Amino acid sequence: MRDNYYFIEKLRSLGLRPTKQRVRICKVLFDRNDTFHFTIYELANLLKLKSKEKISLATLYNTVHAFKKKGYLKEISINSDKSYFDTNISDHHHFFNESTNELIDLTDKDFDNIKLKKSLPGKKIKSLEILVKVANNN
Amino acid sequence: MRDNYYFIEKLRSLGLRPTKQRVRICKVLFDRNDTFHFTIYELANLLKLKSKEKISLATLYNTVHAFKKKGYLKEISINSDKSYFDTNISDHHHFFNESTNELIDLTDKDFDNIKLKKSLPGKKIKSLEILVKVANNN
DNA sequence: TTACCTGCAAAGAGTTTGCAGGTAG
DNA sequence: CTACCTGCAAACTCTTTGCAGGTAA
Numbered sequence: 278m279r280d281n282y283y284f285i286e287k288l289r290s291l292g293l294r295p296t297k298q299r300v301r302i303c304k305v306l307f308d309r310n311d312t313f314h315f316t317i318y319e320l321a322n323l324l325k326l327k328s329k330e331k332i333s334l335a336t337l338y339n340t341v342h343a344f345k346k347k348g349y350l351k352e353i354s355i356n357s358d359k360s361y362f363d364t365n366i367s368d369h370h371h372f373f374n375e376s377t378n379e380l381i382d383l384t385d386k387d388f389d390n391i392k393l394k395k396s397l398p399g400k401k402i403k404s405l406e407i408l409v410k411v412a413n414n415n
Numbered sequence: 416m417r418d419n420y421y422f423i424e425k426l427r428s429l430g431l432r433p434t435k436q437r438v439r440i441c442k443v444l445f446d447r448n449d450t451f452h453f454t455i456y457e458l459a460n461l462l463k464l465k466s467k468e469k470i471s472l473a474t475l476y477n478t479v480h481a482f483k484k485k486g487y488l489k490e491i492s493i494n495s496d497k498s499y500f501d502t503n504i505s506d507h508h509h510f511f512n513e514s515t516n517e518l519i520d521l522t523d524k525d526f527d528n529i530k531l532k533k534s535l536p537g538k539k540i541k542s543l544e545i546l547v548k549v550a551n552n553n
Numbered sequence: 554t555t556a557c558c559t560g561c562a563a564a565g566a567g568t569t570t571g572c573a574g575g576t577a578g
Numbered sequence: 579c580t581a582c583c584t585g586c587a588a589a590c591t592c593t594t595t596g597c598a599g600g601t602a603a
Contacts, residue, residue: 333559359593361494472568
């Protein structure tokens with residue numbers, strides 16, 4: 278759907294050098310219709326499926342954090358032993374299935390108006406995230 | 416405010432043996448007017464201030480998790496390198512100050528009605544937590 | 554050529570675990 | 579007495595870092 282050139286330009290526009298590792302990571306993360314959630318470990322596995330040329334863990338961490346810093350990825354606030362990232366960078370919320378460790382997107386439209394009536398003097402609001410924990414019935 | 420006997424009974428009522436370590440931990444966590452947020456490391460420091468008799472890290476982790484399991488403590492969902500716990504076990508929400516790693520309570524009253532309009536078939540909602548990330552102006 | 558990037562291995566941080574000895578009921 | 583609890587050290591998992599070699603501009 279998107280060719281290497283698209284991601285090379287995208288990376289350049291973010292101020293990141295379009296190395297071949299970064300382009301490969303982009304293709305795994307962004308060359309698809311739907312956004313998705315992933316851990317570094319899962320990303321490493323997706324990359325393995327696509328190509329035998331290994332990308333080192335250090336590079337994965339570097340790249341994912343660079344993407345996050347540039348706003349190309351979001352990190353999700355879940356208390357977990359690992360970090361979860363999201364290719365959906367719009368303001369939105371999540372279901373977290375505790376039985377399966379699965380994340381599902383929620384949008385503002387899934388809630389009646391969310392309006393925070395309190396503010397903290399001298400502090401700026403960076404984000405408002407709702408996490409709805411669910412578990413399988415059984 | 417609360418004596419050892421209070422906590423011994425409390426622990427028994429939770430189905431936990433009232434060992435002297437657990438009673439000491441209870442006094443640090445619950446023998447006060449206000450609830451508060453803490454990490455295991457901070458709890459260890461609070462205990463050090465109260466007494467020279469050390470409680471091992473393993474026991475702290477065991478006890479905090481036992482308390483959480485029994486509903487005597489809550490764990491807060493923040494993406495962080497460490498786990499944050501809360502002696503306020505009521506349903507509530509948080510500001511998280513990214514500049515200082517400080518947590519501040521929010522209640523339902525600080526929001527206009529929060530009403531989730533979506534549900535997942537076959538799944539039960541366990542909690543709904545809002546995390547408002549803030550940063551210092553400057 | 555210069556600043557940035559990659560990859561390996563080692564280090565680091567927080568947390569969990571195995572097990573021997575101790576304690577509550 | 580028996581099940582549970584504590585404490586130490588080692589192990590584990592995820593993540594970060596130092597540094598040497600490589601690559602983009």
